[in-house]
Every structure is written in structure tokens, then in C-alpha cells.
Amino acid sequence: MARATRKIEILHAASKIVSERGIFNLTLEATAIEAGVSKGGLLYHFPSKEALVKGMVDHLAENYRDKIAASVAESANEKGKWIKSYADVTFNNPYPNKEMHAGLLAAKAVNSDLLDPIRNLYNEWQTEIEQDGIDPVKATIIRLATDGIWLSELFDLHHLGEERKEEVYLKLKNWIDE
């Protein structure tokens, strides 16, 4: 059966392996097994390991862009809708974050150039955030604080309790509207 989903299943499998077992266990064979596909089948879709990791990054960048864009679209034309959406999605969406972590780590390990789509995404967002009706420095600080949460999740350094995290989230949201 020809399904466009096969490729995506493989990408999910690869992310899962990176998340659960670490980058060194991201082998072609392990990925094939996890995805329920033969090694040949995997190589049919992704002709090399680098292509696989590139697929991971491209896919998650696209996903993340859509997610933020959807949140922005919901916000009508409020001031600070970009930074608000960025904070919302990152604070409250453990799932895409996990994939993001896996993709970033894999790309960094295999070939840093593969991170370019993420870099573009970041640059786009930074531009939007700075031109969204609130003080750009303030907006950037909120953005960085959100990224800080992300760093601590990436390495499981969650030194923040849930309440404090919530307090931070609320204070940042209030700050936007100040």
C-alpha cells in the first residue's frame, strides 16, 4: 500500500529512538524495526542516515511553523500575538517539544548544517516578535525565557517546580499586556 504516512512513521520512529535510547542507538536497523519496516524499505525512503536526519528536521520545522502560525491566526490582531503564541506553544506542548529535542540533537550530532531549517524558523519568528507592537527588547526577553524552559527540558534539568513554572508563565503573559 502506497501511503504518504510511511515516511512520517519512520520519522516518528527515529525521534522515539533518540528520545528514549539516545543518539548512539539511532541506527538504520533499529529505526526500521521501530517503524515496522524492513531496512531496505527504510533506505527506499531515506537513502542514507543523513537523509533520515534531514527528514526529521525538515518535518519538525514544518510542524512547528504550522503550530505557531495556527496559534497566531487564532489571536486575531492582538498586540504581541507572536510572542504570546510562541510562549503558549512552548510552555504547554510537551509533544512537539520532544520531537524537536530529538531532531535538534540528531542534527547536531550528524551534521550541523542540517539545522538550517530551524535557524530559518528562529529568524522568522524573531523578526515577527520584534515587530508585533510591543517593545522588542521586552519581547526578546520573553522569548529567551521561553527558550530557557526549553533548555531545561532538553537536558532534563527541570529544576523548576510546576507551580513556579506556572508563576513564570503568568508573569510573562501579564508582562506582554502591560
Add this chain to the structure above:
Amino acid sequence: MARATRKIEILHAASKIVSERGIFNLTLEATAIEAGVSKGGLLYHFPSKEALVKGMVDHLAENYRDKIAASVAESANEKGKWIKSYADVTFNNPYPNKEMHAGLLAAKAVNSDLLDPIRNLYNEWQTEIEQDGIDPVKATIIRLATDGIWLSELFDLHHLGEERKEEVYLKLKNWIDE
């Protein structure tokens, strides 16, 4: 010649490889060559690859702790000296940051448990930052924003220009004393 520095030279070599060539090139042989030592010699100091990475993390955690502690000690008993020191060191010290990046990535790749010393460090700092005479939520936000800078350096996502980075730094510093 028996020097206590040999071990540290090896650790630097390992960090350098991770920074410049990525984790997959952190092999025992490459590390030995980079450090100017034989493979056997390396294995004398670090009996396994995991021990080597553990050495990296332990060493950098110690270094970072000292760095922050020294900065705190200089600050006499100002309010917010911990968060101020944390921001100063992280914003303005590219060198230990590079080693930190390498250590974190290597530990995450080899065995997440090796990150524990960093986790302890982070928890210690968070405790100090929250009990340092300024609003703990504010202090936490500053801390997270600082970590955000760090994330963008780790993956070379430096979407911020130097001026903006400086503006952010100054705004955060002023905010502490408000």
C-alpha cells in the same frame, strides 16, 4: 613526566573534538591523538569512554561552580548577587560555555545519568537565586532568559544581533535593581 595536568589535557582534547567535529567523532583514538597520548595512556586515566565523558562533566561542573562562586564573592552582599553573577558569567564567558556545550552533548549522548552533577549545580543555583533578596519569580525569569541565550549558542541559532543581545543584558541588569 607525571603531571596532574595530563588528565585535564585529555578532557580539553575531548571537548575540542565534540565542539569542532561532533559527538560521533569523539572516539578514544581521536581523543588520544588530540591530547598527544597513546590510546593505552588514555585508558589508563579513563578506563572507558563513559568514564571519559563523566570526567568531562565533573570537571566542567566544578569549574563553573568556582566561576560563579568567585563572581558572587566579589559582589559583597548586594541583593540579587547570585542572579547577577549567573547572568554575567553566562553572557560574557564564551570559553567555559563552549566546554559546557560539549560536556552536555556528550553526556546526553552517552548516558543521561552523567548529567547529574550539572543538575545538582542547577538546583543549587536556583535555590540561591530564589533567596537572594529579590522577587523569586522575577529572578527565575532572568535566569531563564540567560539560559535562552545559552540554548541559541549551543545550536548556533544566534538569531540575536550583538546590539540586541547587549540591550537584553542591560535591561535584565537594570531590572534586578528596580
Add this chain to the structure above:
DNA sequence: GAAAAAAAACCGTCCAGGTAGTATAGTGAA
């Protein structure tokens, strides 16, 4: 304080196991 003994620091090779990628022959569905 010199010789001897012991410990520490280091060298270089070998090997079993694992990995990316290739090759090939075949299958079922659209």
C-alpha cells in the same frame, strides 16, 4: 646518598562486535 624495589604513567597491537551502505531477487497492489 646510591642502589634496589615498587608503583605510577604510559605505549601499541589485536580482536570481536557492530554499522552504513550495496546488491539482488522477489511480491503485491494500483
Add this chain to the structure above:
DNA sequence: TTCACTATACTACCTGGACGGTTTTTTTTC
């Protein structure tokens, strides 16, 4: 017929770690 695979076999290469040495430094003994 082409697409989207399966299954198996194979190659060429690399890596961690074991191991048995050797040299250098330190300690002990006389």
C-alpha cells in the same frame, strides 16, 4: 508496468576495550 516495499546476504570499515609490555617517577632500604 511502476511503485512501494520485503528478505537476505554481504562488504568494508570502524570502535571500544583487553592485554602485555615498557618507561618514568617515587619510595624504601642499606
